[in-house]
Amino acid sequence: QAPTSAPGARLSRLPLARVKALVKADPDVTLAGQEAIFILARAAELFVETIAKDAYCCAQQGKRKTLQRRDLDNAIEAVDEFAFLEGTLD
Amino acid sequence: MASSSGNDDDLTIPRAAINKMIKETLPNVRVANDARELVVNCCTEFIHLISSEANEICNKSEKKTISPEHVIQALESLGFGSYISEVKEVLQECKTVALKRRKASSRLENLGIPEEELLRQQQELFAKARQQQAELAQQEWLQMQQAAQQAQLAATASASNQAGSSQDEEDDD
Numbered sequence: 001q002a003p004t005s006a007p008g009a010r011l012s013r014l015p016l017a018r019v020k021a022l023v024k025a026d027p028d029v030t031l032a033g034q035e036a037i038f039i040l041a042r043a044a045e046l047f048v049e050t051i052a053k054d055a056y057c058c059a060q061q062g063k064r065k066t067l068q069r070r071d072l073d074n075a076i077e078a079v080d081e082f083a084f085l086e087g088t089l090d
Numbered sequence: 091m092a093s094s095s096g097n098d099d100d101l102t103i104p105r106a107a108i109n110k111m112i113k114e115t116l117p118n119v120r121v122a123n124d125a126r127e128l129v130v131n132c133c134t135e136f137i138h139l140i141s142s143e144a145n146e147i148c149n150k151s152e153k154k155t156i157s158p159e160h161v162i163q164a165l166e167s168l169g170f171g172s173y174i175s176e177v178k179e180v181l182q183e184c185k186t187v188a189l190k191r192r193k194a195s196s197r198l199e200n201l202g203i204p205e206e207e208l209l210r211q212q213q214e215l216f217a218k219a220r221q222q223q224a225e226l227a228q229q230e231w232l233q234m235q236q237a238a239q240q241a242q243l244a245a246t247a248s249a250s251n252q253a254g255s256s257q258d259e260e261d262d263d
Contacts, residue, residue, distance in 0.1 A: 012180075013114075014107050014133075015226050022101050022134060023141040023156075032141070032156040035184050039158050040140055042180045043165055046173045047136045048108060048129060049115045055125070056116055066120040072128050081169035084139050088131045 012041040019044065051075055051082070102134045104229045140164050187215065 012019075019041045023032050052067075054075035059067045076082045108130045112121055141156070143164035148156045158181055165173055194211050 013111050013225070014103055015229055016222075017226070018101070018103060019137060022103075022137045025101055026138065026142055026145065029141060029145045029156070031154055032144075033158070035158045035181060036144065036156045036161050038184060039161050039177045039180050040137060040144075042177050043140060043161070043170065043173050044103070044133055044137050045111060046176060047170070048111045048133050051132060052112050052115045052129065056119060059119075066122060067116070067125050068122045069125045069128055072125055072132070076132075084168075085132050085135055088128065088135055 012038065013045055014041045016041055054079065102130050103137075104232070105130055106229050106232050108133060139168065140170075143168055187218075191215070 016037055020032070020037050023029055023037065023040065051072065055067055055071040058071040058074040058078075059065070062071070064071075076085045105126065109126060112126065112129065140161060141164075144156050144160040147160045147163050147167075148154075151160070153160075162174055162177065165171060165177065190211055194208055197208060
């Protein structure tokens with residue numbers, strides 16, 4: 001179900017159909033426009049980049065070269081905006 | 091498409107897409123598997139968070155469909171305002187492509203437009219769409235591989251079932 005009218009050069013690295021499915025999985029959501037899905041996908045990409053970089057800083061502080069789960073835990077706790085993720089830390 | 095778990099709540103962003111993004115963001119960095127798993131889950135949660143907020147914003151407006159503007163407002167209100175300028179580039183790209191298509195079709199109605207130009211634009215659009223389809227196909231391929239493995243197991247099981255039912259045929263000539 002690849003949208004052929006997708007934005008050109010700046011393709012999202014996230015599969016748009018899956019992003020759309022995730023949005024629709026919310027029972028409160030009725031309709032989401034295609035462009036809204038596009039930019040949500042791009043935002044999610046930026047989020048992954050940000051949290052990965054933050055976690056890497058933690059690993060570097062611990063003088064490690066491998067990024068461990070605890071680096072992500074630390075990154076999540078350090079940033080206010082990531083508070084919503086505390087439920088996934090199981 | 092039937093999913094083996096059959097539950098919308100089990101949806102996540104495919105691991106392959108996350109791995110690719112991690113690799114591009116942190117080249118030459120080793121990342122533990124459970125860390126990757128967490129990133130997959132965090133990304134999924136992020137999408138739920140923003141879409142939920144955007145939905146509320148949408149409900150408060152008179153609109154029925156979540157628009158890019160609603161998503162942008164959601165990002166702002168949840169503390170992700172720094173993403174907005176890059177996210178707007180996607181919108182610009184959408185408009186550029188839409189504009190090209192509209193120009194191409196309106197030119198078709200005018201005489202004397204070089205067909206080569208139309209053809210060139212069309213090929214450009216197709217190439218871009220193909221690229222995205224290739225990426226999607228790659229991920230679906232990974233999922234299919236897993237599904238194929240399961241199918242193989244199922245086939246082995248049913249083959250041993252069939253061996254015992256050869257008495258079903260009757261001589262009805």
